[in-house]
Amino acid sequence: MRALRHIAAPMLALGAYLAVAAATPLWTAALGAAFPGETRILYPDAAPLELVAQHLELVLISSAISIAVGLALGVFVTRPAGAGFYDVVNDLTNLGQTFPPVAVFTLAVPFLGFGLRPTVVALALYGILPVLRNTVAGLKGVPAEVLESATGMGMRSAERLLRVELPLAAPVIVAGIRVSVVVNVATATIGAIAGAGGFGAPIINGLVNLAPAVTLEGALLAAGLALVLDALLGGVEHTLASGRPSAV
Amino acid sequence: MISIRNVSKSYENAESAAVRDLSFDVPTGEVVVLIGPSGCGKSTTMRMVNRLVEPDAGTITIDGQDVREYRPEQLRRRIGYAIQGVGLFPHWTVAQNVAVVPGLLGWERDRIAERTTELLDLVGLEPDAYGGKYPHELSGGEAQRVGVARALAADPPVLLMDEPFGAVDPLTRDRLHVEFLAIQDRLKKTVLFVTHDMDEAVALGDRIVVMRDGMLVQQDTPERVLAYPADEFVASFVGTERALKRLSLAPVTEALAPVGLAEGCQCSVSATASLREALARILELGVPAIGVHDERHRLIGAVSVESIVERFKRPLT
Numbered sequence: 001m002r003a004l005r006h007i008a009a010p011m012l013a014l015g016a017y018l019a020v021a022a023a024t025p026l027w028t029a030a031l032g033a034a035f036p037g038e039t040r041i042l043y044p045d046a047a048p049l050e051l052v053a054q055h056l057e058l059v060l061i062s063s064a065i066s067i068a069v070g071l072a073l074g075v076f077v078t079r080p081a082g083a084g085f086y087d088v089v090n091d092l093t094n095l096g097q098t099f100p101p102v103a104v105f106t107l108a109v110p111f112l113g114f115g116l117r118p119t120v121v122a123l124a125l126y127g128i129l130p131v132l133r134n135t136v137a138g139l140k141g142v143p144a145e146v147l148e149s150a151t152g153m154g155m156r157s158a159e160r161l162l163r164v165e166l167p168l169a170a171p172v173i174v175a176g177i178r179v180s181v182v183v184n185v186a187t188a189t190i191g192a193i194a195g196a197g198g199f200g201a202p203i204i205n206g207l208v209n210l211a212p213a214v215t216l217e218g219a220l221l222a223a224g225l226a227l228v229l230d231a232l233l234g235g236v237e238h239t240l241a242s243g244r245p246s247a248v
Numbered sequence: 249m250i251s252i253r254n255v256s257k258s259y260e261n262a263e264s265a266a267v268r269d270l271s272f273d274v275p276t277g278e279v280v281v282l283i284g285p286s287g288c289g290k291s292t293t294m295r296m297v298n299r300l301v302e303p304d305a306g307t308i309t310i311d312g313q314d315v316r317e318y319r320p321e322q323l324r325r326r327i328g329y330a331i332q333g334v335g336l337f338p339h340w341t342v343a344q345n346v347a348v349v350p351g352l353l354g355w356e357r358d359r360i361a362e363r364t365t366e367l368l369d370l371v372g373l374e375p376d377a378y379g380g381k382y383p384h385e386l387s388g389g390e391a392q393r394v395g396v397a398r399a400l401a402a403d404p405p406v407l408l409m410d411e412p413f414g415a416v417d418p419l420t421r422d423r424l425h426v427e428f429l430a431i432q433d434r435l436k437k438t439v440l441f442v443t444h445d446m447d448e449a450v451a452l453g454d455r456i457v458v459m460r461d462g463m464l465v466q467q468d469t470p471e472r473v474l475a476y477p478a479d480e481f482v483a484s485f486v487g488t489e490r491a492l493k494r495l496s497l498a499p500v501t502e503a504l505a506p507v508g509l510a511e512g513c514q515c516s517v518s519a520t521a522s523l524r525e526a527l528a529r530i531l532e533l534g535v536p537a538i539g540v541h542d543e544r545h546r547l548i549g550a551v552s553v554e555s556i557v558e559r560f561k562r563p564l565t
Contacts, residue, residue, distance in 0.1 A: 149335030152300060152408075153349050153398075154324035167339050 006238040010231035017228045021221060022049045031213040040211035043202035043218065051221060055198035058188045059225075062120045063181045066127030070180070071173070073128070074135025075161065086136075093129040101126050101187055105194045119191035126187060127180040134176025138169025171241040178233035185226040189218065199225075250274040250297060250406060250440060255306030257292055257462075266292045268462040270306070276405075277436040281453035283443055285485070289462040290442045294408050297440060298327045310406055325349055328399035328437070332411035334391045336383040342368070342394050343379035349402040367397040372427060389420040396428070400435070407439045413448070425451050446486050450474065450493050458482050471497050475564050494560070495524035500540050500551050503559035510539040510550035517541070519548060523559070526551045 020026065024047050031041045043051065070093075076082035077089050104122035112118040142165050150160045166173075192200025199222040206215030251273050258265040267289040274280040282290040295301040297308055299320045308315045315323055336345050343364045350360045368375040371393040383391060392413055399407055413424045429452065432439065443449055449456050450470040457467040458478070466478035474494045477483035486493070500521050510516070516539030517526050530538050530553060537552035 143333075143335070143338075145331060145333035145335035146337060147335075148300075149329065149331055149398075150337070152298060152324060152329035152331065154321045154352055155348075156321050159352070164337055164339075168337075 006235035006242075007232065010228065010235045013231055014228045017224050018049070018052070020224075021052045024048060027217060031217060034216070035213040038211065038213050040206075040209060041213045043205055043214050045205075046197070046201065048217065048221060051197070051199055051201065051218070052225065054196070054201075055185070055188060055222070055225065058116065058119055058123065058191050058196055058198050059181065059184050059229075061116075062123035062188070063127055063177075063184050065120070065124035066180050066184070067131050067177055069124070070128045070131025070176070071135050074132045074139065074173075075166075078136055078139040079157070089132070093132050096125045097129045099125075102190055102193065105190070109194060114195045116191075116196050119188070119194050119196040123184055123188055123191070127184050130176045130179040130183070131173070132176075134172050134179075135169065138172030138176075139165055141172065142168045171237055174233060174237040174240055178230060178237060181233060182226050182230045185222060185229060189222055249276045249311060250438060251307075251309045251312075252293070252297075253307045253309075255293070255296060255303045255308060257289075257296065257301060257303050265462050267296075267303070270459075270462070270464055272457050272464060272467055274438055274440050275454075276311075276438050278454040279432060279439040279441055279452055280455045280457060281441045281443060281449040282457050282459060283446065283449045283485075284459035284465075286444060288459040290444075290459050291410055293459070294410055294440055294442050297406075297408055298324045298329060321352075325352055325402065326404050326406070328401075328404040328407040328409075330395045330399040330407070330409045330412040332414040334383075334395035334412070334415075336386075336391060336394060336398070338383050340382075341379065342373070342381050342383070342386070343375075345383070345394060346398050346401050348398060349404075353402055355402075363401065367400055368394075370400070370431060371397045373397070388416045389424060392416060392424060393427075396431075400431075400437075405438055407437045409439060410442045411444070412441075414443075421448075428452065447493065450497060458485065472564055491560070492524060495527060495556070496522045498523045498559065500526045501549075503551050503555040504540060504549035505537070505552055505555040507539065507547050507550055509537040509552050509555075510535075510547075513538060515539065516547060517551075519543070523551070523556055527553070527556060 024042070027048055028041055032038075035041070042048075046054070073089050073093075077086040101122040104125060105118050108118035108121050112121060146164065146168070147160070150164045155163070188198055189200035189203055191198050192204050199218040202214045202218035206212060206218070253271050255267055255270045256265060257267040270289075270293060272280070282293060284290050292301055296303050297310075297315065299315055337348070346364045346367055347360045350363055355363070364379065365375040368378055373390060373393055378390070378394075383394070386394065392415070395412055399409070413421050413428075416424065425448070441452060453470050455467060456470050456473045458465045458473065460481055466473060466482050468476075471494065473482065474486055474490045474497070477486055477490070483490075499519070500517060500523055501519055503523055513533070513535045515529065515533055515535070517529055519540055519542050526538055526540075530536075530551075537550045537555075539547050540549045540551055542548050
């Protein structure tokens with residue numbers, strides 16, 4: 001039950017967010033009142049809830065890849081066999097984050113076409129670094145005497161990793177996942193350039209058609225989703241950190 | 249018996265060898281303390297027994313079986329391991345920590361629970377009160393008790409202990425020593441114990457192996473190491489108070505003089521007291537001699553400063 005304490009409120013917030021997104025008339029009324037005299041109030045091609053679904057698809061797929069790759073690389077470079085690759089991997093992921101995602105789209109489109117796929121590739125690359133960095137920091141933060149006693153008592157390296165190292169590093173790793181996912185929600189708006197839909201679609205539509213209400217619709221939906229996911233992952237992080245003290 | 253024969257180990261990038269042609273035994277049921285200054289190779293030596301470090305040359309056997317014949321994990325699950333800093337798993341309770349090796353060995357749940365309770369009792373921690381605590385809720389002394397319980401969990405015949413009582417205050421340390429000796433008296437494990445503290449070595453060891461620069465300098469009983477240090481190095485390492493340390497090893501009965509000596513003094517010490525305690529009482533009371541009584545409080549003799557000096561003139565066998 002302790003686990004639920006920190007997650008219950010963010011789950012309610014997520015429910016509220018989805019309920020508000022589903023209430024299209026509410027958006028028409030609110031944005032209409034905020035921009036009196038505007039004829040273009042809402043994004044015409046998709047309802048707010050559809051935009052949420054498109055955006056979540058982008059974010060969930062790309063973040064899942066970022067997390068899987070970041071975790072795997074983080075574990076690899078902290079093993080004896082992979083220690084030599086630590087600098088190379090670190091440099092590459094740093095580069096991945098400094099490289100603008102827009103440029104990655106543009107370069108990926110000839111190979112992957114328009115739409116979801118180039119967007120996911122760019123977002124996934126962009127999201128690896130925080131996960132990797134925190135995985136490495138979390139694993140390196142496990143006290144040496146804990147590792148020594150795990151090995152000395154006869155744990156195999158896989159047992160040690162799964163039962164001791166990853167659980168102890170978990171709060172730090174989840175903090176990295178949280179940063180990665182939240183940044184991803186904002187970054188994924190540029191997926192609209194490659195025709196991937198999501199909240200970028202109303203933002204760009206409003207920009208092109210000089211319709212600020214439409215841009216605000218996309219921006220509000222994006223900000224709301226970022227806040228909700230941040231709170232949810234913050235709750236997970238908090239649960240792990242409070243239930244399992246990370247140091248003796 | 250742990251048998252270490254002609255073992256050598258060099259680390260890369262190190263100027264000299266960590267361990268050079270080292271040989272000694274840890275007889276079954278005895279505590280052998282490996283002692284020396286930091287960097288003398290004592291921890292490396294211990295870690296070669298459970299193959300955390302692989303020797304470059306030489307052989308280590310346990311009960312005649314070469315340790316290289318086992319898979320490292322299998323070997324380590326049969327050897328209790330307690331280290332400085334304890335290294336309890338902070339995300340597990342005390343009970344879960346103690347249960348690690350039985351769990352790795354695939355014991356049944358009931359048997360593990362029973363064993364955990366038994367061990368916490370053995371190290372003087374109330375199982376109901378402590379089993380569910382997390383390591384960060386323990387004091388230093390309690391954590392080290394849990395460390396010992398964890399090392400004993402699967403009832404291994406052999407224990408390796410690397411300064412397991414290192415990080416506590418001297419009082420707690422003395423109490424842990426007494427408890428450790430009581431446990432060892434019952435369980436008769438074969439123990440290789442590493443320390444840099446001569447008092448600890450004298451208190452716990454059946455035998456002491458002194459190391460320096462990766463080599464064995466002297467191996468003998470605590471009593472003889474104190475009485476006959478092999479060279480200047482051992483002499484300086486045992487310290488200027490080695491005579492007093494010897495006193496603490498010898499019971500008063502070894503320097504017993506006739507009862508008449510303590511006439512007029514209403515004081516006496518128990519026959520189980522050490523000469524160190526007797527001398528302390530003599531100095532405290534300002535008397536030439538003090539009586540010695542048996543468990544029924546009958547005077548069986550006396551100890552004087554002269555009788556103590558005489559005792560130390562006799563050569564040790």
